Amino acid sequence: MSILKVARMGHPTLRARTRAVEPGEIRSPEFQKLVDDMIETMREYQGVGLAAPQLHVGLRLYVAALGAGGHDDEEEDERHEEAPEPEPLVLINPELRLSGGAKVEDWEGCLSIPDLRGIVPRAPEVEVRAFDRDGRRIELRASGFGARVLQHEYDHLDGVLFLDRMTSLESLTFLEEYARFWGKERVPEE
Ligand code: ZN
Numbered sequence: 001m002s003i004l005k006v007a008r009m010g011h012p013t014l015r016a017r018t019r020a021v022e023p024g025e026i027r028s029p030e031f032q033k034l035v036d037d038m039i040e041t042m043r044e045y046q047g048v049g050l051a052a053p054q055l056h057v058g059l060r061l062y063v064a065a066l067g068a069g070g071h072d073d074e075e076e077d078e079r080h081e082e083a084p085e086p087e088p089l090v091l092i093n094p095e096l097r098l099s100g101g102a103k104v105e106d107w108e109g110c111l112s113i114p115d116l117r118g119i120v121p122r123a124p125e126v127e128v129r130a131f132d133r134d135g136r137r138i139e140l141r142a143s144g145f146g147a148r149v150l151q152h153e154y155d156h157l158d159g160v161l162f163l164d165r166m167t168s169l170e171s172l173t174f175l176e177e178y179a180r181f182w183g184k185e186r187v188p189e190e
Helices: 029-044 144-157 175-182
Strands: 049-051 061-064 089-099 104-110 113-122 125-131 137-143
Touching: 029 049, 029 061, 029 089, 049 144, 061 144, 089 144, 104 144, 104 175, 113 144, 113 175, 125 144, 137 144
Parallel strands: none
Antiparallel strands: 049 061, 061 089, 089 125, 104 113, 125 137
């Protein structure tokens, strides 16, 4: 496995079009290695999510450290014991449906926009349909923080950054100032 270079804002890859992963591509060693590298890179930088375009790969694919079955998900979570680090979600060709009514505001950060944090409105709940890394269809629901991460990563597949989603730039804050003036809790980068 390798740690890959994360593209920073300004690199055209973050705004480029992505293509769907072909079903036959998923089981190839190259694709499986890409997934492993994405997970390792996300962990190395202590991110909570990472999308392929952030690693200069124009595919509709992202990983999220929310555990199989998704955050707040009651279905298909077979791990009941407290695993120290659950296997991250791998979502291929995801389709996202926003639900839950009015958007809620909370802080976000992005591995491609290091050391900045800002308040972003997001749908409180999402339903996701995708393929997992074995090519199986998966469906999951998430709410709260999990829903936020899934929306942030999905946006990367369409070349959208969290700054584009901010309704006001007034809250845009460097990490140091966030910790000094705003920081109740750590806002992970995605
Ligand atoms: Zn991001």
